[in-house]
Amino acid sequence: xxxxxxxxxxxxxxxxxxxxxxxxxxxxxxxxxxxxxxxxxxxxxxxxxxxxxxxxxxxxxxxxxxxxxxxxxxxxxxxxxxxxxxxxxxxxxxxxxxxxxxxxxxxxxxxxxxxxxxxxxxxxxxxxxxxxxxxxxxxxxxxxxxxxxxxxxxxxxxxxxxxxxxxxxxxxxxxxxxxxxxxxxxxxxxxxxxxxxxxxxxxxxxxxxxxxxxxxxxxxxxxxxxxxxxxxxxxxxxxxxxxxxxxxxxxxxxxxxxxxxxxxxxxxxxxxxxxxxxxxxxxxxxxxxxxxxxxxxxxxxxxxxxxxxxxxxxxxxxxxxxxxxxxxxxxxxxxxxxxxxxxxxxxxxxxxxxxxxxxxxxxxxxxxxxxxxxxxxxxxxxxxxxxxxxxxxxxxxxxxxxxxxxxxxxxxxxxxxxxxxxxxxxxxxxxxxxxxxxxxxxxxxxxxxxxxxxxxxxxxxxxxxxxxx
Numbered sequence: 055x056x057x058x059x060x061x062x063x064x065x066x067x068x069x070x071x072x073x074x075x076x077x078x079x080x081x082x083x084x085x086x087x088x089x090x091x092x093x094x095x096x097x098x099x100x101x102x103x104x105x106x107x108x109x110x111x112x113x114x115x116x117x118x119x120x121x122x123x124x125x126x127x128x129x130x131x132x133x134x135x136x137x138x139x140x141x142x143x144x145x146x147x148x149x150x151x152x153x154x155x156x157x158x159x160x161x162x163x164x165x166x167x168x169x170x171x172x173x174x175x176x177x178x179x180x181x182x183x184x185x186x187x188x189x190x191x192x193x194x195x196x197x198x199x200x201x202x203x204x205x206x207x208x209x210x211x212x213x214x215x216x217x218x219x220x221x222x223x224x225x226x227x228x229x230x231x232x233x234x235x236x237x238x239x240x241x242x243x244x245x246x247x248x249x250x251x252x253x254x255x256x257x258x259x260x261x262x263x264x265x266x267x268x269x270x271x272x273x274x275x276x277x278x279x280x281x282x283x284x285x286x287x288x289x290x291x292x293x294x295x296x297x298x299x300x301x302x303x304x305x306x307x308x309x310x311x312x313x314x315x316x317x318x319x320x321x322x323x324x325x326x327x328x329x330x331x332x333x334x335x336x337x338x339x340x341x342x343x344x345x346x347x348x349x350x351x352x353x354x355x356x357x358x359x360x361x362x363x364x365x366x367x368x369x370x371x372x373x374x375x376x377x378x379x380x381x382x383x384x385x386x387x388x389x390x391x392x393x394x395x396x397x398x399x400x401x402x403x404x405x406x407x408x409x410x411x412x413x414x415x416x417x418x419x420x421x422x423x424x425x426x427x428x429x430x431x432x433x434x435x436x437x438x439x440x441x442x443x444x445x446x447x448x449x450x451x452x453x454x455x456x457x458x459x460x461x462x463x464x465x466x467x468x469x470x471x472x473x474x475x476x477x478x479x480x481x482x483x484x485x486x487x488x489x490x491x492x493x494x495x496x497x498x499x500x501x502x503x504x505x506x507x508x509x510x511x512x513x514x515x516x517x518x519x520x521x522x523x
Contacts, residue, residue: 056166059084059191060491061184062369065159065168068112076112076167081119086198087191088155088171089127091183098152098174101205106134106142106213107157108306109246109271112167116157120169121207124155128199130206134213136247136271138308139170140402141217146176147398148216158307161280164273177399178371214251217404218258224396226337227408231415233260237299240265240314242289244279245272246306248403255404259411267292281305281312281390283320294318300414300426304403310390311403313410315427323390324349328433330392330406331384333413335359340383343376345369346477347486347499348388351434367474368488374399388438436501439508443487443496443519451489451496454522458487458515478515483507485515 057066057075064084066076073080092103103124107113113136121131129152134145139156146154154172162168171179171187179187190196199205221227239261243249249269256264267289268276278285281303293301293314301314313321313329321329328351331342335356342356345368353363366376366385373393377385386393391401394409418424445451455476462478463470469479475488475496483502490497496519500512 059188061181061188062178062371063169063171063184065162065166067165068167076116078115078119081116081169082123083191083194084169084187085120085123085155086127086196087187088153088169089124089129090190090196091179091187092129092153093127095183096152096174098150100150100152100174101128101130102132102149102151103129104132104134104142104145104149104151104154104172105157106137106139106145106154108138109136109249109273110157110159110167110306111164111273113157113273116167116169120155120157125205125207126198127196128203128205131208133207133209135209135211136250137213138217138247138251138404140309140398140400140404141213141251143172143176143400144217144220144398145210145213146172146174148213156307160307161305161310163279164275175399177374180371180375214254218251218255220397221255221404221408222258224394224405224408226334226396226412227259228412228415229258229260231419232411235411235415235418236263237261237411237415238263238265238297240267240289240292240298240301241269242267242286242301242303243269243308244277244304244306245270245275246279246308247271248304248306248308251308251404252302252304252407255407259408261411265292265298275306279306281310281323286312286314286320289314290318290320292318300410302403302407308403309401311392311406312390313426315430316425317427319427321426321430324388324436324438325351325430325433326390326406326410327384327386327388327392328352328355329413329429330394330409331355332433333409333416334384334394335361338383341380343373343380343382343385345373345387346471346474347488349436349438350484350501351436354434365471365473365477370401372474436503437505437508438499438501439505439512441498441500441509441512441516443498443516445494445496447494449494451494454496454519455487455489457522458518461518480511483511485511487515487519
């Protein structure tokens with residue numbers, strides 16, 4: 055059994071002994087710690103906390119424990135039921151709540167679950183707040199309400215539609231153009247909440263021809279739920295039969311989005327954000343942000359419009375902070391996460407779908423019959439290799455990263471960024487080394503114009519690290 059406690063929440067495999075798995079006792083402790091933090095720090099006058107969950111098999115159990123604990127802490131619970139992560143985020147602000155909890159293990163397998171913790175803005179807790187939750191949980195530094203101050207419980211199943219309405223009301227979502235394009239669309243929602251909300255969204259956007267795959271929200275995932283090419287053979291095979299313009303693939307909580315082209319090939323999850331950003335920048339030029347491990351293509355596209363690209367440390371909260379600091383009009387993460395501030399500051403696959411269809415519809419007005427694979431050729435073509443360095447638990451990872459930084463910081467035409475591990479930017483490629491917070495490993499991401507070149511530069515740096523061990 056696994057239980058991982060971090061500043062971003064608690065996650066683990068269902069069952070096991072206390073402290074060793076994701077079980078009711080640990081859920082109570084961590085929920086109580088979160089409620090204590092909110093009570094002590096929130097500027098919101100509200101006493102509400104929103105709870106939403108994906109369709110995992112364990113979700114009903116976890117929801118009951120979370121909601122009961124929050125009521126025991128004196129908070130009024132608004133349970134929005136089966137809902138995506140971005141739906142829960144927008145529900146927090148629409149409710150005027152002081153926080154929210156999303157019950158989802160994102161792309162992890164079916165036997166995992168987790169709690170994602172939100173503040174009054176519907177955004178993830180920052181590092182300091184996350185550490186305080188961990189401290190409170192460890193110290194069991196919380197007090198439950200007496201019988202006269204227990205929280206109330208309500209259910210509100212209207213937030214899917216409210217979320218869809220928010221998307222439809224975005225200035226750059228062009229519903230008439232999408233309707234006129236008469237798109238034929240497929241989607242794979244991996245037996246979770248995407249199967250509930252995506253058909254509603256596509257219908258509202260005017261897409262009449264929709265083919266669902268794994269849309270029943272049973273939580274019994276039919277394949278590995280991470281939206282990577284190696285896991286998407288079924289939807290790719292469906293598209294290879296022809297007759298469709300695009301397929302959308304989401305993870306179980308619908309904050310990541312991947313595209314499949316009309317011929318069944320992967321569009322590339324790194325290019326979800328790049329393509330949406332191109333559409334946004336064409337109409338509202340401004341700055342952009344992604345994390346250090348995301349493709350350089352976003353920088354290239356941003357510079358085409360004469361605007362500034364900035365990199366953030368890995369993690370959605372870090373990207374959001376950098377976006378606010380630089381007044382970015384679009385940002386996100388290379389794993390298919392689109393963050394569009396005009397909607398809200400959270401990764402949102404619904405926003406990504408609506409903007410991609412608007413973009414493709416507009417491009418077809420200029421070039422009738424344009425396919426998604428043809429659209430992809432308009433963007434710089436980079437390939438990312440992903441490797442790892444396994445270390446002895448006693449290894450001083452920070453010292454190794456410092457040595458790598460020192461080796462390259464004075465190299466001509468080379469930039470070194472150390473806000474999150476060490477990233478070495480060469481003129482035509484980059485390598486990012488980042489230590490894991492949960493395992494004795496260094497993750498090594500590298501990008502170049504070909505996969506071979508990306509792998510070669512990554513392994514060159516890995517060999518340097520192995521020589522240091």
